[in-house]
Amino acid sequence: MTAGGFDALVPVTDPDALREQEQAGAALADAVRELLDATVRTRLDPAQLHAAIPAVREVTESLLADAADGPRGLEPSSDGRMRVHGNPMVGALNPFAPPLRIDWDGERAATRFTVGAAYEGPPGCLHGGIAAAVLDQVLGVIPSSIGLPAMTATLDLRYRRPTPLGELSATAWLVERDGWKLRLEGELTDAEGEVTVSATGLFVVPRVAREHLGTPTGDAGEFAPPAG
Numbered sequence: 001m002t003a004g005g006f007d008a009l010v011p012v013t014d015p016d017a018l019r020e021q022e023q024a025g026a027a028l029a030d031a032v033r034e035l036l037d038a039t040v041r042t043r044l045d046p047a048q049l050h051a052a053i054p055a056v057r058e059v060t061e062s063l064l065a066d067a068a069d070g071p072r073g074l075e076p077s078s079d080g081r082m083r084v085h086g087n088p089m090v091g092a093l094n095p096f097a098p099p100l101r102i103d104w105d106g107e108r109a110a111t112r113f114t115v116g117a118a119y120e121g122p123p124g125c126l127h128g129g130i131a132a133a134v135l136d137q138v139l140g141v142i143p144s145s146i147g148l149p150a151m152t153a154t155l156d157l158r159y160r161r162p163t164p165l166g167e168l169s170a171t172a173w174l175v176e177r178d179g180w181k182l183r184l185e186g187e188l189t190d191a192e193g194e195v196t197v198s199a200t201g202l203f204v205v206p207r208v209a210r211e212h213l214g215t216p217t218g219d220a221g222e223f224a225p226p227a228g
């Protein structure tokens with residue numbers, strides 16, 4: 001995807017090779033995620049920290065031997081999947097992503113995930129901006145899942161109580177569809193089942209996407225492609 005638009009579908013010619021590539025990339029991201037966590041939590045002394053840097057730089061150099069010049073973009077692919085490699089919440093190739101694995105059924109989306117030291121804001125608790133990012137993503141999946149790729153126009157959050165680090169879940173649901181605008185709500189819940197943050201969002205299909213999608217009719221799910 002270029003900024004603001006979709007390119008043609010990315011062809012998937014060899015699904016097995018692609019799966020192998022993606023699994024290897026995700027395994028690397030898992031390992032780097034462990035490194036991220038260890039980097040935040042380590043109490044090694046300054047000499048030991050400096051001693052670790054060359055090995056990390058060596059791996060970075062080896063990965064850059066064959067790398068994209070910029071971000072990996074969003075790839076609607078011919079196998080029907082929308083690949084979001086670098087997304088900081090769900091991107092399988094992004095070690096910063098928790099990562100969220102979101103299930104959805106068109107009107108609801110849900111995820112369970114674990115966050116550790118790299119996501120801390122208040123002591124022992126999730127950073128508020130990360131909570132917002134999680135809810136933005138979980139709400140934002142629903143429009144895409146019904147064929148209306150939409151961007152966040154507004155996101156209102158109510159931080160009800162601190163969110164402890166550890167196992168969390170987030171859910172979102174569609175409240176109303178009005179043409180290209182979708183109103184959604186969602187919640188972040190701690191391991192005890194307490195709602196810690198609630199969200200209301202307005203998602204809008206941007207003009208550039210509308211041109212490809214035709215005329216919206218009726219409620220979510222009823223969607224008329226352009227005639228002819």
Ligand SMILES: CCCCCCCCCCCCCC(=O)SCCNC(=O)CCNC(=O)[C@H](O)C(C)(C)COP(=O)(O)OP(=O)(O)OC[C@H]1O[C@@H](n2cnc3c(N)ncnc32)[C@H](O)[C@@H]1OP(=O)(O)O
Binds near residue numbers: 154180205
């Ligand atoms: C290319 C597709 C990308 C898809 C990505 C999917 C990834 C999924 C991942 C998701 C997770 C991550 C998610 C992210 O991180 S998304 C990243 C964060 N969001 C953005 O960067 C969005 C920036 N803003 C825009 O691109 C546009 O302004 C949007 C897309 C919002 C509207 O677009 P556009 O400018 O073309 O629309 P329009 O002017 O024709 O207005 C249309 C209608 O909408 C109404 N309106 C507009 N704005 C607002 C507002 N703020 N409050 C209330 N209403 C608003 C407007 O009044 C009108 O209503 P009506 O007069 O018809 O009644």
